Amino acid sequence: MQLNAPEIRLKHVAAGEILELLNAPRLEIFLKWLIEQELFVQYSIIPLYWSIVDTIDSILKARAAAALLAVASQLKNDLYTLLRHDCDDTVDIFIRYRYPDVGPERRPAFVAELLDLLEHRRELLPQFNHMMLKGVLQIAEPLDALPYLEDETANVLVESCAPFYVQRLCLFKNSQHILGVEEIVKERIERLSFTDRDRELKHFAISHDEPGIQLSDIIVGILGKFLSFVCSSDDAGLMAARRGLGEREQRSLSLLNALLDRSVAETKAFEHYLLSLRDREAAAFFLDPSVSP
Secondary structure, three states: OOOOOOOOOHHHHOOOOHHHHHOOHHHHHHHHHHHHOOOOOOEEEOOOHHHHOHHHHHHHHHHOOHHHHHHHHHHHHHHHHHHHOOHHHHHHHHHHOOOOOOHHHHHHHHHHHHHHHHHHOHHHOOHHHHHHHHHHHHHHOOOOOOHHHOOOOOOOOOOOOHHHHHHHHHHOOOOOEEEEOOHHHHHHHOOOOOEEOOEEOEEEEOHHHOHHHHHHHHHHHHHHHHHHHHHHOOHHHHHHHHHOOOHHHHHHHHHHHHHHHHHHHHOHHHEEEOOOHHHHHHHHHHHOOOOOO
16 A cells, blocks of 8 residues: 555455456455454445335235245246346336236236247246246236235335344444444434443444545455346356456455355354345356365
8 A cells, every 4th residue: 555545445456347357466465464364344235126026025024825825935046137138128127017006007018018028038937937927927917905015105116224233233232332333324323322331332433534435445346346247147257257267366266255254163153145036046157166066
């Protein structure tokens, strides 16, 4: 680091997308150092998938379809496959139906459009999956309500990240939580008091005053770029990219995998994610090619 730099950020370690990051000498040094310091990583991943699955949850809840709960994850994965295929089209659908506030007036047209989309993109799914998803969407046609798609704020998928901070604070009550300043989150969190007896559990800090926040910024950047790449790549492209990694890229990826594995081995609570089945499998494969894609 240059002496006049106020803090370390991802751009000081590596730049570009994930494949460029993995080939940066400083990234390998950084990941080695984290492991040598015996540090752990905790993270939350809340992608678009988290908002889309409310459609399936609403149908199963309204119909009390307990028999379908065993395949709920696959149904969500398949609906996500359809909607992620063309994100611009999905955004258009969400805006037109004021998603997640679809409401009773727009509900029939919304379900009908999903069924049309399923037929138009049926080649994206195996035949059995296509028929299962079609059957569940048809269940929704005569329903009087979709519980999670009514009386919501229109066109707002995630109103605030503050609940995820609260979850961490309450889960790890024996820890001292040092939080980076995100003004919207800070304003909401500071309304609440989190104490263990007389001990305050959290405080906010400016990143250049707190090395831990700086390290977190780098890790968040790496994981964000990694998952963006995994989620936006098809299986063939992902496998080709994995096979094409050079020696340094392989080493850095192995270090990242070791860091994450070490953290989960300490406690599974360090990882929190809401990913589709496909994205979970793809991320696991790219981190460790011994895992089947």
